[in-house]
Amino acid sequence: MYHQATFDEPIVIDIKGRRTLKIPHENEGYKAQVPEEMRRETIGIGDREEFSVIRHFVKLSEMNFGADTGFYPLGSCTMKYNPKINDEIASLDGFRMIHPLQDSSEVQGALKLMYELSELLKKITGMDEITLQPLAGAGGEFTGLSIVRAYFECKKELDTRREVVVPDSAHGSNPASSHMAGFDVVQVPSTSDGTVDIEKFKEAVTERTAAFMITNPNTLGIFEDKIVEMADYAHSKGALLYYDGANLNGIMTKTTPAKMGFDIVHLNLHKTFSTPHGGGGPGAGPVGVVEKLKDFLPYPLVTFDGEKYSNDYIPPKTIGKVASFYGNFGVLVRAWTYIKMMGEEGLRDACENAVLNSNYMRKKIQEFMPVPGKTIKKHEFVASSVGSGMPKAGDIAKHLIDNGVHAPTIYFPLIVPEALMIEPTESATKEEMDLFIETVRQSLKVSHEMFEKEPVNLKVTRIDDVDASKNPKPTLRMVRKEQKEALQQII
Amino acid sequence: MSNDLSELLKELQIQNPDELFKDIPESIRTSLLGLPRGMDEDEVRRLAGEYAGMNKTVNQQHSFLGFGLYNHYVPAAISNIINRNEFLTSYTPYQAEISQGIMQALFEYQSMIGELLDMDAVNSSMYDVSTSLGEAARMAKSITGKDVFIVPKHMSRNKRAVLDNYAKGADIKIKEVEFDERGMIDLTSLEKMVDDNTSGVYAEYPNMFGIIDTNVPKIKGIIGDERIFVAGVNPISLGVLAPPGKFGADIAIGEGQVLGLGLNFGGPVVGVFGTKEEFIRKMPGKIMGMTKDHNGKMAFSMILQTREQHIRRERAVTNMTSNQALMAVAAAVYLSLLGDSGLRKIGEVNMGRTRELMDVVREFGPFLPYESSPVFNEFLIRLNESKTYVNRIAKKYNLNPGYVLGKEYGFTDRNQVNIITNVTERNTNDDFNAYREFLREVA
Numbered sequence: 001m002y003h004q005a006t007f008d009e010p011i012v013i014d015i016k017g018r019r020t021l022k023i024p025h026e027n028e029g030y031k032a033q034v035p036e037e038m039r040r041e042t043i044g045i046g047d048r049e050e051f052s053v054i055r056h057f058v059k060l061s062e063m064n065f066g067a068d069t070g071f072y073p074l075g076s077c078t079m080k081y082n083p084k085i086n087d088e089i090a091s092l093d094g095f096r097m098i099h100p101l102q103d104s105s106e107v108q109g110a111l112k113l114m115y116e117l118s119e120l121l122k123k124i125t126g127m128d129e130i131t132l133q134p135l136a137g138a139g140g141e142f143t144g145l146s147i148v149r150a151y152f153e154c155k156k157e158l159d160t161r162r163e164v165v166v167p168d169s170a171h172g173s174n175p176a177s178s179h180m181a182g183f184d185v186v187q188v189p190s191t192s193d194g195t196v197d198i199e200k201f202k203e204a205v206t207e208r209t210a211a212f213m214i215t216n217p218n219t220l221g222i223f224e225d226k227i228v229e230m231a232d233y234a235h236s237k238g239a240l241l242y243y244d245g246a247n248l249n250g251i252m253t254k255t256t257p258a259k260m261g262f263d264i265v266h267l268n269l270h271k272t273f274s275t276p277h278g279g280g281g282p283g284a285g286p287v288g289v290v291e292k293l294k295d296f297l298p299y300p301l302v303t304f305d306g307e308k309y310s311n312d313y314i315p316p317k318t319i320g321k322v323a324s325f326y327g328n329f330g331v332l333v334r335a336w337t338y339i340k341m342m343g344e345e346g347l348r349d350a351c352e353n354a355v356l357n358s359n360y361m362r363k364k365i366q367e368f369m370p371v372p373g374k375t376i377k378k379h380e381f382v383a384s385s386v387g388s389g390m391p392k393a394g395d396i397a398k399h400l401i402d403n404g405v406h407a408p409t410i411y412f413p414l415i416v417p418e419a420l421m422i423e424p425t426e427s428a429t430k431e432e433m434d435l436f437i438e439t440v441r442q443s444l445k446v447s448h449e450m451f452e453k454e455p456v457n458l459k460v461t462r463i464d465d466v467d468a469s470k471n472p473k474p475t476l477r478m479v480r481k482e483q484k485e486a487l488q489q490i491i
Numbered sequence: 492m493s494n495d496l497s498e499l500l501k502e503l504q505i506q507n508p509d510e511l512f513k514d515i516p517e518s519i520r521t522s523l524l525g526l527p528r529g530m531d532e533d534e535v536r537r538l539a540g541e542y543a544g545m546n547k548t549v550n551q552q553h554s555f556l557g558f559g560l561y562n563h564y565v566p567a568a569i570s571n572i573i574n575r576n577e578f579l580t581s582y583t584p585y586q587a588e589i590s591q592g593i594m595q596a597l598f599e600y601q602s603m604i605g606e607l608l609d610m611d612a613v614n615s616s617m618y619d620v621s622t623s624l625g626e627a628a629r630m631a632k633s634i635t636g637k638d639v640f641i642v643p644k645h646m647s648r649n650k651r652a653v654l655d656n657y658a659k660g661a662d663i664k665i666k667e668v669e670f671d672e673r674g675m676i677d678l679t680s681l682e683k684m685v686d687d688n689t690s691g692v693y694a695e696y697p698n699m700f701g702i703i704d705t706n707v708p709k710i711k712g713i714i715g716d717e718r719i720f721v722a723g724v725n726p727i728s729l730g731v732l733a734p735p736g737k738f739g740a741d742i743a744i745g746e747g748q749v750l751g752l753g754l755n756f757g758g759p760v761v762g763v764f765g766t767k768e769e770f771i772r773k774m775p776g777k778i779m780g781m782t783k784d785h786n787g788k789m790a791f792s793m794i795l796q797t798r799e800q801h802i803r804r805e806r807a808v809t810n811m812t813s814n815q816a817l818m819a820v821a822a823a824v825y826l827s828l829l830g831d832s833g834l835r836k837i838g839e840v841n842m843g844r845t846r847e848l849m850d851v852v853r854e855f856g857p858f859l860p861y862e863s864s865p866v867f868n869e870f871l872i873r874l875n876e877s878k879t880y881v882n883r884i885a886k887k888y889n890l891n892p893g894y895v896l897g898k899e900y901g902f903t904d905r906n907q908v909n910i911i912t913n914v915t916e917r918n919t920n921d922d923f924n925a926y927r928e929f930l931r932e933v934a
C-alpha cells in the first residue's frame with residue numbers, strides 16, 4: 001500500500017529566521033553606492049537559517065515521485081534508470097569549475113569529451129556532423145528547422161517552400177517548432193494501422209514542402225515501415241527529412257535515422273541516454289545532419305586537428321546560435337558516461353529490453369482494453385479506454401498514482417481517444433509491470449463516485465485545474481494581492 | 492536489465508527479442524554501429540578523471556572572467572537538494588497530485604523571482620537568458636502586432652545571435668540603438684527611432700560594460716504604453732539595484748546562473764522570465780499556480796496550459812516542452828539561503844570589491860574608458876598594448892584578467908586590448924595582487 005509523505009509546508013518566503021549562510025568578505029565593510037534613482041529599497045523574501053531551508057526542501061522532495069521512487073511508464077519520455085555514476089562524473093571539479101570563455105588550451109578535457117560524444121552520436125544516428133548546443137528536444141527541433149530554412153534560403157527556394165508536413169500523430173512541439181522557424185504546418189492523417197496514410201502523404205508533400213518531420217517509431221510506438229518510400233518521395237520533391245529522436249530508444253542499434261533516409265536528426269539525451277529529467281529539465285537536444293547541411297550548423301563546433309581540440313570553428317553558412325554557450329554541458333557529460341559504459345552491446349540490450357517490456361505489457365493490457373494499430377510495438381504503445389463501462393483515461397491515471405505507480409502519458413497522441421501512452425523502458429521488473437497492469441484492470445471496476453474521491457494516498461486530492469487557470473496565481477504576491485482585495489470587499 | 496527475460500519471451504511466444512524488430516525492413520537494418528565496448532564504473536571514473544584533469548579550473552588560477560556567466564560561490568546545500576532522487580528523477584508534473592513537492596518548489600522560485608523583479612507573473616524557467624530574450628521579442632510582437640524590436644548596439648554577441656534566430660523565424664526586424672559617451676543607452680537616438688512599427692525596446696542594467704545604466708528608468712516614458720519595454724537584469728544585483736518593475740518594465744529577463752548554479756562550462760543555466768499580470772496569457776513556458784484541492788487544501792496546478800504546444804500545436808506561444816526546472820529549484824534554494832540580508836550583502840560585496848579593483852587600475856593610468864559611470868561587478872579596462880603581449884604577461888601571473896572584446900564588438904585596433912573584468916565575492920586578495928602585478932608590468 002502506497003502512502004505519500006504529507007506535510008503542510010508553508011511557502012518558503014513565510015519561513016522566518018536569521019540567515020546563517022556566510023558570504024565571503026561579508027564583514028569587511030563593503031558598500032553598494034548606487035545612484036539614487038536606481039537604489040533598491042525592500043526585497044521581500046525574508047531571512048532564515050540553512051537548517052530551515054534544508055528541512056523545508058527535503059520535505060517538499062518527499063512529496064514528489066521520481067523514477068527512483070518507482071515505476072514511471074510515462075509515454076514518450078523514456079523514464080529509464082539514471083545511473084548514479086553519471087551525476088558523480090558531472091560533479092568533478094574539472095568539469096564543474098570551468099568557464100566557457102576560457103581559452104581552448106585550458107579546457108582540452110571538456111572539448112575532448114564533447115568531441116567524443118559527437119562522434120558516438122554520429123555512429124548511433126549515422127549523421128555526418130553534430131551540434132551539441134540545443135538545450136532540449138524542442139530546442140533541437142527549432143535548430144533543425146532553422147537549418148531547413150537557411151538551406152532553402154541559400155538555394156533561393158524559400159519563397160516557394162513554405163510548408164512543413166507532419167503526421168497527425170506528431171508531438172505538439174513539432175508543429176510549434178515549425179511555426180517558430182517561420183513555416184506553415186500541413187498535417188497528414190494516419191490509417192487505422194497507426195502509420196502514415198501514404199496516399200495522403202503523397203498529396204501533402206509537394207514542391208511547397210520544405211521538410212517532412214516525423215518520429216519513428218511514431219508516437220503510437222509503431223515502426224513506420226514505409227519510411228524509405230516516404231523518404232524517397234519527399235526527396236524527389238526536393239524536401240528534407242527531419243527525424244524527431246524522442247523515440248530512439250525503440251530502435252537504437254537496430255537501424256539508424258540515416259539508413260531510413262533522414263537528413264536532420266535531433267536526440268533527447270534526457271530520454272534515450274539516461275540523463276535525469278530534473279522535474280522538467282535540463283535536457284539536451286543535439287542535432288545531427290547529413291553532409292550537405294553541415295555548413296548550416298550553429299557555431300561554434302568542436303574540432304580536432306590530431307593534436308588539440310578547438311571550439312572556434314564557425315560553419316560558413318551557420319544559422320548563428322541557439323543557446324548562450326555550448327549546450328547543457330552537465331547533461332552532455334552524463335550522456336557520454338552512459339554511452340561509454342553501455343557500449344554497443346549495452347545499448348542493444350537496452351533497446352531490446354525496452355521493446356520486450358513494451359510488448360509484454362501491450363499483450364496483457366490488450367486482454368481488456370483496445371490497443372489501436374499494428375500488433376507489434378516498439379518501446380511504447382497506446383491503449384484507448386473507450387467502450388462500454390470504460391473509465392476515462394484521466395481517472396485511470398489518478399487511480400494509478402493513488403497506488404504508487406506513476407501514470408502513463410494521457411490524452412496524447414491526439415488521434416487516439418482516451419489515450420494511455422505506456423512506455424515501461426528497459427528499467428522495469430516483471431513484478432512492476434504486472435502491478436501496473438493489475439491496477440489498470442482494477443480501475444475498470446471503480447465506480448464514478450469512487451473516482452471522484454481519488455486520490456486519497458497523496459499530499460492532495462484532485463485539483464480544479466480549470467479554476468486555477470481562470471484565476472491564475474503564479475506568485476505569492478498575486479495570492480496576497482487577491483486576499484487583500486477579497487478582504488476589502490468584505491469590509 | 493530485467494532478469495525475467497525468459498518469462499516475457501514465453502508470454503510473447505518468441506525465442507529472441509530481435510523477433511520484435513521484424514517490422515523494420517531488412518534493407519535498413521544495421522548490423523554493427525562500431526561503438527566501443529562498454530566500460531565498468533571504475534574504468535569510466537578513471538577516464539573521466541583524466542579528462543577533467545586536463546582542464547584548468549577557475550580555482551587553479553586568478554580568474555576575473557565573467558561576461559555573461561559568473562564565478563559566484565555555490566553553497567553546499569544546493570547540490571544536496573537538487574540531488575534528492577525525488578526531484579532529480581521526476582519529470583514535468585503532468586500528474587499534479589503526486590508531484591506537489593516540485594510544484595511548490597517551482598512556485599517558490601516564481602514567487603521569489605517575482606519579488607526580485609517586482610513582477611506579478613513569472614514562469615518556471617526558460618532555457619537560458621538568450622532564449623528568454625528571443626521569446627521576449629516574439630511576445631512583444633504578439634502583444635503589439637508590430638514587428639520592429641530595438642536592442643542596444645552593445646550587447647553580448649551570443650545573446651544577439653540567438654535573438655537573431657528567433658527574430659528570423661517570426662519575421663521580426665532588429666534595430667540597434669547607440670550608446671552615449673557614458674556607455675548608456677542614448678535616449679535621443681532612441682526617441683528618434685521609436686515609431687509606429689516598433690513593438691518594443693530591450694535594455695540592460697548592468698549592461699555589457701557592467702554599467703548601471705541610469706537612462707533605463709526613462710525608457711518606458713519614451714516608448715509609451717503601446718510598446719513593450721523588456722528589461723535585462725542580473726538577478727544577483729537586485730539586492731542593491733531597483734527592480735525592473737519599478738521602471739515600468741513589461742517583461743523582465745535575466746540569466747539565473749548567478750543564483751547558485753555554478754559554471755559547468757556554460758550549462759545547465761536557467762533563463763529568468765517575468766511579466767506583468769495583464770500579459771500572463773502571452774507568456775511562454777510552464778507556470779505553476781497556487782490553488783486548492785477538492786478538500787480546500789492548498790495545492791499547486793500547472794496553469795494556462797492552453798498556451799502550450801501539447802494543446803495549441805502550431806499556434807502555441809512557444810515550442811518549449813522540457814525546460815530547466817531543476818535549475819530553478821537550485822535558484823530557489825539559493826534565494827532561500829541568502830534571504831533579503833544575504834542578497835543585499837552579496838550585492839554590496841560585489842560592488843565594493845569591484846570598485847576596489849578599479850581603484851587599483853587607477854593607480855597605473857587612465858585605463859577606464861567609462862570611469863565615471865557606476866558599475867555593478869564588471870568594468871571595461873583598455874590597455875595600450877597588443878593582445879599577445881597582454882596574454883603573455885597575464886599567463887606569467889597565472890591570471891585571467893577577463894573577457895577580451897574583439898572585432899565582433901567593433902574593437903579592431905591591434906595595439907589596444909579591451910577587457911571586461913569581472914569581480915565576484917569569490918575573488919580573494921591574492922587574486923587582486925596578481926591583477927596588480929600584471930598591471931604593473933603591462934602599464
Ligand SMILES: Cc1ncc(COP(=O)(O)O)c(C=O)c1O
Nearest residue numbers: 076136137138171173246812813
Ligand atoms: C515525440 C516528442 N518529440 C519532441 C519532444 C520535445 O522534447 P523536449 O521535451 O526535450 O523539448 C518530446 C518530449 O517532450 C516528445 O515526446
